[in-house]
Amino acid sequence: MRRQPVLIFDGDCGFCTSSVGVVQRLLRPRCEVVAWQQADLDLLGVTAEQARYEALWVTPTGWVYGGAQAVAKLLLSAGGVWSVAGAVLTLPPVRWAAHGVYRLVAGNRMRLPGGTAACAVPGAKVPRT
Template structure:
């Protein structure tokens, strides 16, 4: 059984990777961060489809929080003033607004700072994905 929460993100997306790197350096959340492309998704209890759709926070007990609520859990784990912001993101109506803002950013992450055109492509069409002609 895991003893620490896991933050699962899209490692092929430059914007997502930049955000996670920032969080690790500045917020110092109490979690392990891993791109979904290298995670044992089945062991975490999530599907690839969900991991492609949103950032995920998986607790040691296996509870999965996605999207804005995953970000809220990350902020809560960081403590200090970040925890206040994280708590705020869990309370309606802020929670509802956060969900919409998260989806807007996620759907346009290729246009965000650090984003690349590859961020807008489905995972199987990204440059890092193997083409069927080169797969073993």
């Protein structure tokens, strides 16, 4: 069993890669950070379809959180004031709004700073696990 959570992101997306770099420098979350293209997805219990669709947070026990809830878990792991922000993101109705904002950003990441055509997210919905 893993000892720490894993944050999975899209390593082909410049916006995602830049964002993860900023998060690692500023928040110093307690997790392993890996691009899905280099991850052993089978070992982590996720599919490539899930990983292409949104950032994923995989707990050491195998629970998978995606999108805004992955961000919430990341913030919680950082501690301090960041964990307060993460906790707030888990509460309805903030959780619902965060999901909408995450989908808006994810759907437009190719237009954001650092984004390229490789950043485009497939439009299909992925079932929650």
